[in-house]
Amino acid sequence: MNLLSFINAFFSDSSHWQGYDGIPTRLGEHIQYTLQALAIAAVIALPVGLITGHYGRGGNALALIAVAGRALPTFGLLVLMTLLVGFGMVNVMTPLVVLAVPPILVTTYEAMRSVDPAPVDAARGMGMSEPGVLFQVELPAALPLILSGLRSAAIQIVSTATIAAYVALGGLGRYIVDGLYQRDYEKVVGGATLVAGLALVTLGVFWAVGRLAVSRGVRSRAL
Template sequence: MSLFQFISDFFRDNANWHGAYGIPHRLLEHVEYSLIALGIAAGIALPVGLVTGHTGRGGNALALVATAARALPSYGLLVLMFFWLGLGLTPVMIPLVALAVPPILVTTYEAMRTLDPAPVDAARGMGMGPAAVLFQVELPSALPLVLSGLRSAAIQVVSTTAIAATVSLGGLGRFVVDGLYQQNYTIVVGGATLIAGLALVTIALFWLVGRFVVSPGVRGRR
């Protein structure tokens, strides 16, 4: 049976569209886990990246932390957290947040450090304080790169959240894990297709967000 036949059979099966084991429910679970992980990571990485980029201090420590976090294997960390903390959402969130923090942190820092100094100097010359310079001048100019870091983190989280199914949680990874256990490769391929499709939708959503929140002048310069 071909790959496309597996995909066709999966989506044409009405049983896959209803109930707690259906595509809509699993999709909502996957999106929920991903949003929680991305929100926590952004809450940690964005302020640190903005402040260190604005002040120019702590760049070496930031790079060290980001490199260490990138080196962590998500699945291995999940297993360790599972045996340490038991069942629940927390063991899943720790590796996902660790995966999402580095791209947001590093990209935000670099976005702030590579800004054109002329507008910043002009704002300071007009008497604007540090907070006003940061949020009214630097952040709007750095927003395209900041969004690119968020986009990169979101894609990685959406693609990796499937590991939640290995510790008895839901999400689209359930199709892959259950399908492998049952040797039902139609479900496996269907679940993998949904995860890939959700990653593509994530890219499209961030593109739309960039079109609406980034000013045309800044977008043109980038």
């Protein structure tokens, strides 16, 4: 069978669309893991990136953090967390968050540093407070790049959240792990196709968010 035949056989099988191992259930679990990890990473990385970028300090330290975070092997960290804390969501969220923090952190910092200093200086000259400058002047101008960092992190999480299946959790990785164990290559290809499709949908979601959240003037300057 070729790849298209595997895909067609997987999605045309009605048993894959119902029950605890059905596509809707596994897709919902995968989205839940992705949103949780992205939210935790954003809560950690966005404030740090915004503040350090606003004051122009800590760029070298952030670069080191980013390099260290990217150097850590995700699967190895999953195994280590499993040995330390046992099976559960913590040992899955930890490597996913570690994976997602660097792109959000570095991109947010660079986005803030790339803002045109003229309107920032004008805002300060008019007596605007530092939080006002940050949230009313710099953040709207930096938003396109910040969203690109969040998008990159989200895509990485979607692609990597399949590791949850290795520690007895759900998600689309169940099809890949169980399919390999059972030598059911329809299931393996179907799971991989779903992950790729979810990644494309994620790209579309961030494109739509960018169209809605970023003003037209800022968007045109970012192109």
